Amino acid sequence: MKLPSVPSYSQGAQDKALLSLTIGQAFDQTCMRYPDGEALIVRHQQQRLTWQQLAHAVDLHAKAFMALGMQAGDRLGVWAPNCLEWFICQFASAHIGVILVNINPAYRLSELEYVLKQSACQWLVCAQAFKTSDYHAMVQTLVPELAQRPLHSERFGDLRAVISLGAQPPAGFIPWAQLAVLGAGVSAAHLHARQAAVQPQHPVNIQYTSGTTGFPKGATLSHSNILNNGYMVGESLGLTAQDRLVIPVPLYHCFGMVMGNLGCVTHGTTMIYPSDAFDPGLTLQAVAQERATALYGVPTMFIAMLDHPQRADFDLSSLRTGIMAGATCPIEVMRRVISDMHMGEVQIAYGMTETSPVSIQTGPADGLELRVTTVGRTQPHLENKLIDAQGEVVARGEIGELCTRGYSVMLGYWNNPQATDQAIDSEGWLHTGDLAHMDENGYVCIVGRNKDMIIRGGENIYPRELEEFFFTHPAVADVQIVGIPDAKYGEQVVAWIKFHPGHTANELELQTWCKSRIAHFKTPRHFKFVEAFPMTVTGKIQKFKMREISIQELGEG
Structure with missing residues (x-):
């Protein structure tokens, strides 16, 4: 007698209660609980703050945002690499019901324009520059009217101001250093009243999904x-x-x-x-x-x-x-x-x-x-x-x-x-x-993405399984598997290989190594040896780009 199969369904434990707090409330509780504890160390900025010091910085900038005119539900874009100011923006905006829009530091003009328009950002905080990107010049290209007061941008009708983290930004940018002065003019009671109106179910963050084809989509996330x-x-x-x-x-x-x-x-x-x-x-x-x-x-x-x-x-x-x-x-x-x-x-x-x-x-x-x-x-x-x-x-x-x-x-x-x-x-x-x-x-x-599964001659091949297999080779430091179209088999397997320093192997050696260890249909037809893989700034491999490159270089029509 055949036993009934158990369905692939699971429910997580319920013993730990969910927090019914806003981010601002949770932050304030921790700062009061551990006032003298070391909260944040930003080594490249030589900054070390206790929870009490961090609470003061967040409150001051939350009040500055209010002084600028930020309203609950407004979108505040942050376009900067990791830094103290990024943390302050995250928590100061959450305190007053403003929605933080995370902007990828690697974005160029068209990508920045898309995100600012799609989210209808009213406010933007940007670094001066990062790697090869001159953020000030890019913003000036997109918003030539920046020095106008009040700002009326032809491209970005919702944009009201751009705050720069640079020490001496060009005309039109509000210097980050000026926010401390603005914040000092807003009372603690006014801040607390704004914070009291924020609820756990309210949106607090928009993050644009990366690494896929088509336009990024803004995942909207709540405090809860x-x-x-x-x-x-x-x-x-x-x-x-x-x-x-x-x-x-x-x-x-x-x-x-x-x-x-x-x-x-x-x-x-x-x-x-x-x-x-x-x-x-x-x-x-x-x-x-x-x-x-x-x-x-x-x-x-x-x-x-x-x-x-x-x-x-x-x-x-x-x-x-x-x-x-x-x-x-x-x-x-x-x-x-x-x-x-x-x-x-x-x-x-x-x-x-x-x-x-x-x-x-x-x-x-x-x-x-x-x-x-x-x-x-x-x-x-x-x-x-x-x-x-x-x-x-x-x-x-x-x-x-x-x-x-x-x-x-x-x-x-x-x-x-x-x-x-x-x-x-x-x-x-x-x-x-x-x-x-x-x-x-x-x-x-x-085992992989729906769209990443390779079907070769009717056989399903899961890239994850093959990648794990290649990691057991002593010369292989990293590996990614993609499929490309093939007239005879439907698809063929391509292995992108990165070697450990001082190690190497050629295509024939790797195919021979595969021969007695995995099924023949899983053995890659092609190998590409690289120093790095196409990836997003978060370290996610962009397999669609690898597939495009492989088709261009190796495709058989």
């Missing part, structure tokens, strides 16, 4: 969405006021501002920004010199730190935990992070911007095998299920599309109801587009 997600991530890590977390991931992304900033704020944990953008040496130095107990990063960051020529010179023994997320986490990299970087309690987290971001995470009690072969189990107060093409829940062990429901699901895409309806169904399930299978204990293994 991201505050609770940061809190639950921190709970899983066991963060306390004694922990010190190094945050080399971008603040403009959920990894930095939610899992990083909000995860720390809800636990009184010290936040450490090692540099304005990721640098492996500076990150290792920050861990060693600040005696950090936790470290965040995407796999490419951890690979760069592990392969850094001076890594052995840095004492990383203070590390206890951290998170590797944002992209597929290779098994061999995870093993080295645990053994070489002392991160014995490191966890994997899975999610997406639209789910605030984390919906699945490994736990502190999970053994190494579970941490390197799955992304964990459903987060507290959330549900996950795997469905087939007809929308039916598949049995445990079968592959299906992952769907998530619960407090973390975004309010919707900003000013895009059609895209919202395509992503979130009538029962509140967000369809991720990721393929996964779930074991008998509810652990989930991501």
Whole structure:
């Protein structure tokens, strides 16, 4: 007699209550609880603030924003790399009901224009420059009327002012230093009245999804969405006021501002920004010199730190935990992070911007095998299920599309109801587009994106599986698998390979190595050897770009 199959559905624990607070309330509570504790260290700006000092800075700038005329529901764009001012903008805007719009520091003119228009930004805070981008010149190109008072921009009818983080910005920009004077003119009672009107369900953040084709969509997130997600991530890590977390991931992304900033704020944990953008040496130095107990990063960051020529010179023994997320986490990299970087309690987290971001995470009690072969189990107060093409829940062990429901699901895409309806169904399930299978204990293994699956001669090939396989080769530091069209088989496999320093291999050697280890149809037809992969500023691999390049260089028509 055949036993009924168990459906691929799981519900997270309910034992920890969700926070029914706004971000401003949660921040203020922590600042009052640990006034003299070290709150934020920004190494590249030589800034070290206690919670009390940070609270003063946030309140002062929240009052300055009010003095400028910012109203509840206004959009404030922040276009800058990691810095103290980014943190202040995040929390000052949340205090007064203003919606923060995260703008990718790598954006150029057309991308900046799109985001400012799509979000109807009334206010913009920008750095002076970053890497090869002159932000002042780019803003002046888009807004030639900037020096007008009041501002009337032909392109951006909603834009009212641009605040510069530069020391001496050109005419038309409001200097950041001037905000302290403006803030001093607003009473604490006025600020508290504004803060009291803000509710947990109100929108607080718009983040534009990256790495896909087409125009980015603005995932709109509430106080409740991201505050609770940061809190639950921190709970899983066991963060306390004694922990010190190094945050080399971008603040403009959920990894930095939610899992990083909000995860720390809800636990009184010290936040450490090692540099304005990721640098492996500076990150290792920050861990060693600040005696950090936790470290965040995407796999490419951890690979760069592990392969850094001076890594052995840095004492990383203070590390206890951290998170590797944002992209597929290779098994061999995870093993080295645990053994070489002392991160014995490191966890994997899975999610997406639209789910605030984390919906699945490994736990502190999970053994190494579970941490390197799955992304964990459903987060507290959330549900996950795997469905087939007809929308039916598949049995445990079968592959299906992952769907998530619960407090973390975004309010919707900003000013895009059609895209919202395509992503979130009538029962509140967000369809991720990721393929996964779930074991008998509810652990989930991501096998790839719906659109990334390769079908060669009728055989389904999951890039994640092949990538994990290639990580076991001693010369391979990183690998990405894509498919390209093929007249005979439908698709062929292309492996993009990055070698460890001092190692190499050729196409024939790798194909021979594959021969006795994997099925012949999985062996890549083509190899491309590279120093780096196309990726977003957050470290997400852009497989669609890799596919386009592969078709141009290797396609057979």
